[in-house]
Amino acid sequence: MKHKQIIADVFSSVSRHYDTFLNLITFRRIKDWQRAMLKEVEGAKTLLDVGTGTGEVLLQADPQAMRVGIDLSLGMLKVARKKCPNCGFVLADAENVPFKTSSFDAITLSLVYRHLYNRDQFLKEARRVLKPEGRLAILDINKFWLTPLLVFLMKFPIKPLGLMLFGRDKWEFFIHSLENSLSEEELKRELESNGFKVIKTQKRLFGIVYIVSAQRI
Ligand SMILES: C[S@@+](CC[C@H](N)C(=O)[O-])C[C@H]1O[C@@H](n2cnc3c(N)ncnc32)[C@H](O)[C@@H]1O
Incomplete structure (x- = not known):
């Protein structure tokens, strides 16, 4: 698919400087937001981070958990593998997740959801690989x-x-x-019409950033 190759190329081309850039444009708040997102999936023994990029979310997650990240960009995954050698990283598409049904307790997405081309297909996959009542937490930029x-x-x-x-x-x-990019209300509606129950919504940076957590039903 051409647009997925473009995503992979765009992110691979910036992978070496991505963390520095993200820190700067978020006023060094990104890790706090990611930790708040991870708090929503606390207790997960198996965690899948979708669009994991340089692996920053998994690096901050519970080291006792089985931590797996997928991404379309090999360049980003190469950085991630160096940062978190104890995590598993797989080159894969969010819309076609290469794991068995009911594999994970929780899924996280940090700054990824609005990049997806077929969000319904991703949510279908998320429901499939999550265990019953598994958690989904999404951090993204509000419309x-x-x-x-x-x-x-x-x-x-x-x-x-x-x-x-x-x-x-x-x-x-x-x-x-x-x-x-979706407003928080649009995201909530989308999750609820795709088999998830929204549990909590939090805002950061005057509402420009949100963290939405949901449960598979
Ligand atoms: C803005 S970066 C976010 C990276 C990381 N989650 C973070 O918070 O720093 C978006 C990432 O999503 C990945 N991505 C976009 N669409 C994807 C898809 N369909 N499947 C897997 N990864 C995807 C990109 O390659 C990129 O690494």
């Missing part, structure tokens, strides 16, 4: 009032500059990720 304006700017006035700097494929991926 806010600036989002439609940014999308408009990227699609029209600054498009020529974007195409010149990044090329058509990457530029379209950036637009897709922004357009695909």
Whole structure:
């Protein structure tokens, strides 16, 4: 699939500097948010981190648990493997998870959900690999009032500059990720119509970031 190859290329190309960049743009709050997300799956003995990137979530998770991360980007996974040698990392797609039914107590996604192209398919897979009453915790960026304006700017006035700097494929991926961001309410509705019960919602950074936790029903 072409768009998945683009995602892999985009993230592999930034993998070496990704952690530094993410720390900077989140005002060094990212680890606190990830820890808050992990608190929602506390007690999980088997944890799957989807779109694990450089493995930061698993690094902070309970070391006694079986920790597994999947990602489309080999570059990101290479960094992750160095950081967390005791975790398992697999090059795989969130929409086609290569694990048996009922394998995990919990699944986490940090800054990944809005990148997914077929979220219903991912949620179907998440339900399948989660044990009954397993937990799903999602950390992501809220859709806010600036989002439609940014999308408009990227699609029209600054498009020529974007195409010149990044090329058509990457530029379209950036637009897709922004357009695909959900409000907290939209995410809750989506989870509830796909077999999950929302347990708790938390906000960070004046509501720009949310952490939603849900349970498989
Ligand atoms: C913004 S990064 C987040 C990485 C990490 N979770 C974090 O919080 O730093 C998004 C990651 O999701 C991965 N990704 C996007 N779509 C994916 C998919 N369909 N399946 C697996 N990984 C995916 C990307 O390759 C990338 O590493």
